[in-house]
Amino acid sequence: MDNLKLEDIAKLAGVSRSTVSRVINSSPNVDPATRKRVEKIIDSTGYHPNLAARSLVSQRTNIIGLVIPKTTETFFTDPYFPQLTQGVAFACNNNHLTLSLFLVGNEEDEAEITPRITRRGMLDGILVQSSEKMDKLFKKLLSSSMPYLALGRPQEEEAVNYIDVDNVRGAKQAANHLIGLGYQRIGMITGAIQSTAATDRSEGFRQAMSKAQRKIEPGLVAEGDFSEISGYEAMKKILSHRPDAIFSQSDIMAIGAMRAVREAGLSVPEDIAFVGYDDLPIASVSTTKLTTIRQPITHFGIKAVEMLLDMIENGTKVANRMILGTELVIRETCGAGIRTTFSAPKSEEIESVPNSLDIIGGTTDQ
Amino acid sequence: MDNLKLEDIAKLAGVSRSTVSRVINSSPNVDPATRKRVEKIIDSTGYHPNLAARSLVSQRTNIIGLVIPKTTETFFTDPYFPQLTQGVAFACNNNHLTLSLFLVGNEEDEAEITPRITRRGMLDGILVQSSEKMDKLFKKLLSSSMPYLALGRPQEEEAVNYIDVDNVRGAKQAANHLIGLGYQRIGMITGAIQSTAATDRSEGFRQAMSKAQRKIEPGLVAEGDFSEISGYEAMKKILSHRPDAIFSQSDIMAIGAMRAVREAGLSVPEDIAFVGYDDLPIASVSTTKLTTIRQPITHFGIKAVEMLLDMIENGTKVANRMILGTELVIRETCGAGIRTTFSAPKSEEIESVPNSLDIIGGTTDQ
């Protein structure tokens, strides 16, 4: 018994369709007695309005899309995206929204998916993970009336609303921590340089080093792509230049890099110290606990949904951006506990901005 | 310019709505010349049919739901679900389907989501990850006309279509491998015993041991919940009973368990050998490469979508089940390379059934 329509309920309750509709949409202009009677029938029949019909007239589906370019196989290799997805899904649940997930792996996927996404009558708005691969989609979106929000600063900023984490500042926190601990040969493993996250983190690292009057030795910097294996390989290149500390732009790469260090017969943090980036769950349970920059990933997803919802409901047209803060989480790999030159904070101690600080319209300097 | 309707295109092309509709739905009964003309206008205007309207009349949305109970925070801690999600998403792309993701974390989520899911006009069908937590949803689904498929054998099998991996057999492969290598004190770390995957794997382990005339010492078996930390803790309990080999029901737990082993000053596989389960990407890059049972997770997602699609399109009513095979992947942690009692296969060698073997209607015995 589940193909009831509004009309059936109306008949059963002895009222008109309109009244039932009013009850369902909790319009105030309904006699309490009538309302009760109708509600009882709705309950007992298990009636639910047909969403397609409702969407057609209301021009709202209450579905939002999340588009993630899963270049190579990184969607499940790097826990970042699952965590982001979870944050977004959580926020959707809390806002009576349904989440549609679009994993686009290649050009064909993008071509297949783009029209489905921008088509009306399907999505109320879209969250798109920034990526150099999503150019076409962004362009298409820009010329459509579909509300959308970029996750992470996009390559081309103009007229695109976005939400991001303060990557420059996060990298500064990492570098400053290592500098403060007295390390002399600090290296860096970067993410894929096409990504703005990687360029911003590199920029922050450079700024911190230069402010501390430190030169960056080219041999101490190597490029990865955020994956474990790329961290491993990058570290192998750097190793011969004798670093005493490494800032890795992702935890996963740090894990790969530490694997290379151990294979070379060296140890962490005694021979080489590490600071990662992300604070993924794995960071706190790995053999040597990772000092890292915590990103509020889940919170990021929640804020993103709220921001998009605001755009959908209020038709916001101005270019908005929201930048979330980061925290330094001190554990073991940075060697803070064993460096005498440093007044070591306790393990698991957290430095810096509160977890949920939102900086709208710009970043603050550390 | 993107709120065009069918009628606008019709006017522009000098034909009726129906003709435009026929062109869009590639009906054969259209004059080639007319078709070309209409297509050109559609292209140049960038028109796309409104999906809500189409769904309302066709009773199809081309959206399927994927429901995952993300008890605790396991969605992003255990890479299993991301990988499954990716497989499902991939299959959706290939079938012109949109995927809606429902992460249900608690009772409120379930209450919130259930009516949205079973409502008509939203989803064509549903994939539900089996879990003891999903009882209510399954019940609701059973009494609705919504096509759905359980991912993994559900607690209550009656009248529920499901797809699963051959857990009993996979566990047998693991146990037999350890037995064949000559280990004498073989232990097991189980997943959460409420899950059918865990009970099936335990069953397979027991069968293999008993067939080999081996007793299972109670102290050598401990319960985990598929998480890293639970593997770590389970191993600590088992350690005092001096096992020489462990079958861990998930790779992630094996990683936690090996951490406990190393902390105790022992080494893998010299002191304690390991066989995991899942063959997650992390298994092949961890410090000591994990021998494990490979599940065709991505393939599983693809098959699930195909099966659901079949149910949707052909209204299949009979109880169908599909059971996918597993493979033993031999790497380093089982000690095959260092045991002289065993004619060791080469590293990375794979034993057993082909990757994509589908067994419909039952399982074969090893």
Add this chain to the structure above:
DNA sequence: GTGAAAGCGCTAACAG
């Protein structure tokens, strides 16, 4: 406070 009527944008008989 309630009902009648119009219409959201599309598909699908049914004529012609």
Add this chain to the structure above:
DNA sequence: CTGTTAGCGCTTTCAC
């Protein structure tokens, strides 16, 4: 091969 017509199931003026 093409146009006309009748809905799909709901929300929403507009009267009463």
